[in-house]
Amino acid sequence: MNVETPQKKPSRIQQRNRAKILDAALEVFAQHGYRGATLDQIAEASGLSKPNILYYFDGKEDIHVTLLGQLMDTWLDPMREIDPGGEPLEELLRYVRRKVEMSFEYPRESRLFANEILQGAPRIAPHLEADLKPLVDRTADLIDGWVGAGRLAPVDARHLIFSIWATTQHYADFEVQVRMLAEDDLRARAVAFLDLMYRRMLKP
Amino acid sequence: MNVETPQKKPSRIQQRNRAKILDAALEVFAQHGYRGATLDQIAEASGLSKPNILYYFDGKEDIHVTLLGQLMDTWLDPMREIDPGGEPLEELLRYVRRKVEMSFEYPRESRLFANEILQGAPRIAPHLEADLKPLVDRTADLIDGWVGAGRLAPVDARHLIFSIWATTQHYADFEVQVRMLAEDDLRARAVAFLDLMYRRMLKP
Amino acid sequence: MNVETPQKKPSRIQQRNRAKILDAALEVFAQHGYRGATLDQIAEASGLSKPNILYYFDGKEDIHVTLLGQLMDTWLDPMREIDPGGEPLEELLRYVRRKVEMSFEYPRESRLFANEILQGAPRIAPHLEADLKPLVDRTADLIDGWVGAGRLAPVDARHLIFSIWATTQHYADFEVQVRMLAEDDLRARAVAFLDLMYRRMLKP
Amino acid sequence: MNVETPQKKPSRIQQRNRAKILDAALEVFAQHGYRGATLDQIAEASGLSKPNILYYFDGKEDIHVTLLGQLMDTWLDPMREIDPGGEPLEELLRYVRRKVEMSFEYPRESRLFANEILQGAPRIAPHLEADLKPLVDRTADLIDGWVGAGRLAPVDARHLIFSIWATTQHYADFEVQVRMLAEDDLRARAVAFLDLMYRRMLKP
DNA sequence: AATGAATGAGGATTCATTCAT
DNA sequence: GATGAATGAATCCTCATTCAT
Structure with a gap:
């Protein structure tokens, strides 16, 4: 079951981890581009394990799309x-x-x-x-x-x-x-x- | 023996194939970035086989560096x-x-x-x-x-x-x-x- | 993150799989030499998949060096x-x-x-x-x-x-x-x- | 048509080139083993082109077998x-x-x-x-x-x-x-x- | 919520060999 | 005889993703 399903509001720890992942991914995607970035780099930079990242997001593309969506708002x-x-x-x-x-x-x-x-x-x-x-x-x-x-x-x-x-x-x-x-x-x-x-x- | 070694002037066919490769690679690298580009795409776009591309260039990076070098000149x-x-x-x-x-x-x-x-x-x-x-x-x-x-x-x-x-x-x-x-x-x-x-x- | 980094003691399953790989690699390297040995052969002989072998070792050379290091001790x-x-x-x-x-x-x-x-x-x-x-x-x-x-x-x-x-x-x-x-x-x-x-x- | 077919006695140049190849191959095979040796290395060491080597021998194995056969005699x-x-x-x-x-x-x-x-x-x-x-x-x-x-x-x-x-x-x-x-x-x-x-x- | 373990699908590169001249 | 050009079959390795707990 994925966290995205809007059944319950995300817990404190979930919000924090999603934020850590997105921040790490922003760093990595910005430097290496989508194809050049690896989940390993994001895992390393976020301090979370690779499978744990995939617990919070559906995959590499989901992270990227989420980042771009957030970006458009403030951009x-x-x-x-x-x-x-x-x-x-x-x-x-x-x-x-x-x-x-x-x-x-x-x-x-x-x-x-x-x-x-x-x-x-x-x-x-x-x-x-x-x-x-x-x-x-x-x-x-x-x-x-x-x-x-x-x-x-x-x-x-x-x-x-x-x-x-x-x-x-x-x-x-x-x-x-x-x-x-x-x-x-x-x-x-x-x-x-x-x-x-x-x-x-x-x-x- | 590599084609790059400037011992002999490149033959007609060499010049043509190197040009085909560089043109295809320019297209692919420009769109996908270095990491996102694959030799398969360059092979496809150039009409040459993948090993044949590696007959003309030492590797993916060699193609990229060659392109950048050419670019700087005209740029x-x-x-x-x-x-x-x-x-x-x-x-x-x-x-x-x-x-x-x-x-x-x-x-x-x-x-x-x-x-x-x-x-x-x-x-x-x-x-x-x-x-x-x-x-x-x-x-x-x-x-x-x-x-x-x-x-x-x-x-x-x-x-x-x-x-x-x-x-x-x-x-x-x-x-x-x-x-x-x-x-x-x-x-x-x-x-x-x-x-x-x-x-x-x-x-x- | 690589298994080799001596941060934590290897788990039971790690020790067993590393041992299986080293035993298989010993067989293969001893018979075919370093260049003649292939990861496929080691995978086959160890009963593990090729990527899984690379989960435990950094590469073919790492396996070989590990074997030689162990060898010198007892030799x-x-x-x-x-x-x-x-x-x-x-x-x-x-x-x-x-x-x-x-x-x-x-x-x-x-x-x-x-x-x-x-x-x-x-x-x-x-x-x-x-x-x-x-x-x-x-x-x-x-x-x-x-x-x-x-x-x-x-x-x-x-x-x-x-x-x-x-x-x-x-x-x-x-x-x-x-x-x-x-x-x-x-x-x-x-x-x-x-x-x-x-x-x-x-x-x- | 291969040179090995014993229709004509090998010419002077043929004998010399076969000798050059075998000498180069001995060097390469002895150092790297059969699998570790490459035709490129033999070509480089012999001063002949790779296709030319294959004109004189049926393939890598043929060279190796020929060397071993010669060896046994003197050995x-x-x-x-x-x-x-x-x-x-x-x-x-x-x-x-x-x-x-x-x-x-x-x-x-x-x-x-x-x-x-x-x-x-x-x-x-x-x-x-x-x-x-x-x-x-x-x-x-x-x-x-x-x-x-x-x-x-x-x-x-x-x-x-x-x-x-x-x-x-x-x-x-x-x-x-x-x-x-x-x-x-x-x-x-x-x-x-x-x-x-x-x-x-x-x-x- | 988290992670160690495992893998299928690529992806770059090597190499013996063949093709064409 | 000789070689520049070309390639299919490996071969090492990476990586997003899944499995099992």
Whole structure:
């Protein structure tokens, strides 16, 4: 009988162990990708035995899917928090800042996501369609409205979004390369640079 | 006796088969990553038998390393072609355009590279140190000089470079997501958007 | 997590299975040599599946090294038991007798050792240097002392040792040839012959 | 069409290439055993290509069998040359000396033979029955006769022969061990030791 | 809830041999 | 005679998963 069956609410120890597994799996999947990760590595990193991991999850893929599901929730939060009633430039710059800070705070999540998209999103495509697409459509409309009202410089809303994702997540996804090439104060300089770039780009 | 040993020039058939293998491997590695790729897939995609592939290459890793080596050569070309004697804004905008066009022309190469960096650059780190770092140092100095001369708006040269890489390669590396969310004319819009963004960003 | 790591004492079933594997491997390695032996043969002979064998040992080489390590321990015992305070001729004749009896009792161990030495001792050379050499040095000194004291006929101590090894192990290592050519009572005749030979050789 | 078919006498070049292959194969088989040896190694050592080797021999086994067949011829020569009409002690001591010198001159042949016997003589058993057994029977009878006539000390003839083989071939078959433990002048000391041992053993 | 033991399905690689010229 | 190219059959090993307790 699997823990997932929602008959009883998970006990304290169950919740803790699931969390330990997911944290370990996040580390391993983010570094090695889905195929490159092994249950042994996750078992090692989580401190649980391999069969015990399979007591909490139906298998490797279940862990991965669970991680991606959790990820989508928090991943989209910054975009959801763009306030349609706020000052357009400040709202978008705040979004950029939150995104870049997430890259430095949660690089593993970013890499997990990047890995999944790179492989063609085989396991997360439904989530994207269901959650991401409507949100992006809505946000693009919002930006278009702002632009139409002359409150932002004219810009292709969707490509603006892509560019924000690209530039912010880059610090997590290409971290080894960035760290090899960057100077000190990486994080502060990144935040400042992106604020500057999007300010010049978007100021009406 | 291995084919790699540079004793004799490779025959016609050798060159053709090595090319077939590398092309197939590029496809497979770009999609599945190093660990996720199998020789069976490469054999299937190349039309050669698995042992025959191992007749031309020393093993899976040899194929991968060969691909990465080839990649670095062409990957850095656009940056090498920035002309220190040119008009700064136009030189950089040309660089952006070449980069984004490479993402649309050679998305597999971009994804191969992204995969390698995501996993911590285990096989390409030496190349990065040897080839990429000096080139970036030089280019950053060049940009700093242009900024100092007032020919470009003030900007952090290294983070500018990162942002160009991020925004251009994003179209290849996150292609499935981009195609799910973008409207028609993806390529033309991407080129136009990036030209606009970096023009506003860099105009002195 | 590997069974070899000496964190916990091996369970009953582990000890039994490791013993089964080592016994099967002794048979197979002794007959076919390291390269000629296959895990399939060991699996077949031990009654375990191939992956299960690799659950208990890190690989083919680990099994082989374990066998050789065990072997050295017992293999040198007879020489260690030569009593410096005993009657020289009787001590050496007892050593010869123990060695020839080991060849008849443990022919597989002898052949395993012979195989390893024949191939140049690639895996046992360190053991030889560490364990065998000091013991032989000591024994040769002992014999030299006995000869010097007139208690043994003059003899080259090291070549005496070689000859004892050669003649006794021959019954195990060249068993098929010996059995083809010998008459009945092989073992008794072998013991008697060697006793006679070394008695005539060594009597002062 | 294979070269072995005795339609034409082999050309000069054929003889030379077969000799090169057999010499290389002797080296390789003696060191690695039958299963451990590869055609690639033989090709490398002989300077011929792998397909070319298979032009001269029907396969790996054919090379091995050919080597063993050649070996038997020369291997038994010393025993054949024991002169029934000679002085018994001197005849046998001469046999010992020739055997030990062969071990130093042709260690590869000795090891090839030892390998084959160790593995149970799968390919040479017929030769042993046909060639070796009659010769040993005859020699044992000869020795028995000499003993009966009081011209040699009483001794078990067959075990005497075994001991001569064992002690002399030991210097080739266990060479790495012997060289690790022996002092200088290995060969001279070996000859002297064996002469001494068998003289004491056999003097009537 | 947990784990030691076991395995079937791959997966990279080796190797004797064959093919084609 | 000779060789570059190719391959089927192993062979060692990995790994997600299952079994038994």
